[in-house]
Amino acid sequence: MTLPQLALALIWIAATIGAYVVGLAARRRARNHPLVNPVLIALVLVAGLLFLTGTPYADYARATWPITFLLAPATVALGLPLAKNLRHVRASLVPVLAGLVAGSVASMVSGVCLVRWLGGSHALALAMLPKAATTPIAMVVAGQIGAQPTLAASLAMLGGLTAAVCLGLVFALLRVTHGHAIGLAAGTAGSGVGAAQVTPLGEGPAAFAAIGIALNGLITALLAPLVAAWLG
Numbered sequence: 001m002t003l004p005q006l007a008l009a010l011i012w013i014a015a016t017i018g019a020y021v022v023g024l025a026a027r028r029r030a031r032n033h034p035l036v037n038p039v040l041i042a043l044v045l046v047a048g049l050l051f052l053t054g055t056p057y058a059d060y061a062r063a064t065w066p067i068t069f070l071l072a073p074a075t076v077a078l079g080l081p082l083a084k085n086l087r088h089v090r091a092s093l094v095p096v097l098a099g100l101v102a103g104s105v106a107s108m109v110s111g112v113c114l115v116r117w118l119g120g121s122h123a124l125a126l127a128m129l130p131k132a133a134t135t136p137i138a139m140v141v142a143g144q145i146g147a148q149p150t151l152a153a154s155l156a157m158l159g160g161l162t163a164a165v166c167l168g169l170v171f172a173l174l175r176v177t178h179g180h181a182i183g184l185a186a187g188t189a190g191s192g193v194g195a196a197q198v199t200p201l202g203e204g205p206a207a208f209a210a211i212g213i214a215l216n217g218l219i220t221a222l223l224a225p226l227v228a229a230w231l232g
Contacts, residue, residue, distance in 0.1 A: 019045035020039070022045060023040070023045075039196065040164070040165060081207040082206075085207035089211060100211075100219060107132035107189065108223065111125075112129065112227070125231060127155055129142075131155045131156050131158075132220065134156070134213060134217055135153045141224045144224070145228035157193075159189075164197045167190060182198055183205030183206060186209050186212065187208065187216065191216075195213060
């Protein structure tokens with residue numbers, strides 16, 4: 001890497017981290033209002049910078065690869081609270097599995113129904129199937145069912161952001177206050193972005209969010225081909 005490339009990479013990494021810090025500050029100022037999501041704010045700010053500077057996304061992705069690389073160990077780190085709360089997980093195994101299957105199936109069916117209702121294409125409906133899974137799993141599943149992996153990845157990220165923004169409102173409306181239920185729902189519906197929302201609530205919600213991420217990915221990988229076959 002040349003010196004100008006290194007300088008550019010440092011600038012974009014600093015801009016990305018700075019945008020997220022701004023998002024965190026905005027959430028604190030809004031007293032943790034669910035609509036004020038740090039990830040969404042950072043996404044808008046970075047996208048705005050890319051547009052104003054005329055920087056292609058491919059160049060930005062190359063410059064910020066260290067942040068992308070750290071996503072994997074950050075996700076694995078969710079296993080720490082899971083290990084500490086394994087006793088609670090075992091005690092709730094049956095309802096957890098039932099909720100996961102229901103959440104995974106509801107995510108896939110609702111995505112397909114939304115595309116059909118809005119008159120979208122068959123290819124878009126297929127790409128919507130794995131939208132609640134983590135981005136890497138969504139891309140792999142999309143390749144297996146004949147959908148476009150890049151489109152599935154975009155929809156998965158959009159789905160995670162939407163879930164993270166809306167989960168707080170849904171919990172308040174349904175009066176859900178149990179930390180384990182909140183964590184499981186956040187991990188299942190919002191993947192890593194949803195898990196980041198509930199991690200500050202404690203190790204219990206973080207542990208169940210980790211379960212939601214992992215098992216929802218597995219269930220989606222198993223059921224998405226069956227749903228795709230049903231779609232014809």
